[in-house]
Amino acid sequence: NAGVTQTPKFQVLKTGQSMTLQCAQDMNHEYMSWYRQDPGMGLRLIHYSVGAGITDQGEVPNGYNVSRSTTEDFPLRLLSAAPSQTSVYFCASRSGTVSNQPQHFGDGTRLSIL
């Protein structure tokens, strides 16, 4: 069972570079989301999607773009990387529109911006 798959696992970027973090799930989940995890701050929601073609902003969306062209994939784009975006990024998915269902998380992408 693949679940939620994130690539790459590690990445180092220079300030100003752009990149896309990939997320794919094979559970046919409608809801997908991106979080960043920073020490002492828990997980903060960046963007989320309730289905293909629908995305919305979370708590900390600035500097990030998302799109949802298929149910399976939900890539996160950094347009111009900044050192403040050094973090661990997690993608998650859950089934349906019932919001109390637990989320399934990927193993994370550890991103360093120099």
Added chain:
Amino acid sequence: AQSVTQLDSQVPVFEEAPVELRCNYSSSVSVYLFWYVQYPNQGLQLLLKYLSGSTLVKGINGFEAEFNKSQTSFHLRKPSVHISDTAEYFCASLSGSARQLTFGSGTQLTVLP
């Protein structure tokens, strides 16, 4: 806005001792509560959840939590911990019409031999 407070950032405990990880949430008419565990270099895994019904919730790996509405708490407990329980634990809430989880800042549990 919802908020979740985990009162202890680090909890060291000896193997086979009991442990309690504390979590308080902001009050709401209806609330769903979750505990997740994160092992090193991995994503979060669901330990247990409270949606409704019995206030004592049992989860995986021998953990349990009690929903206390009057104290707005959802503390996680285990009567006897193992070295393998060393991990970071996150409390999260979902209330009312909110569609997104709100996470606490996490508690690092370290089990000592």
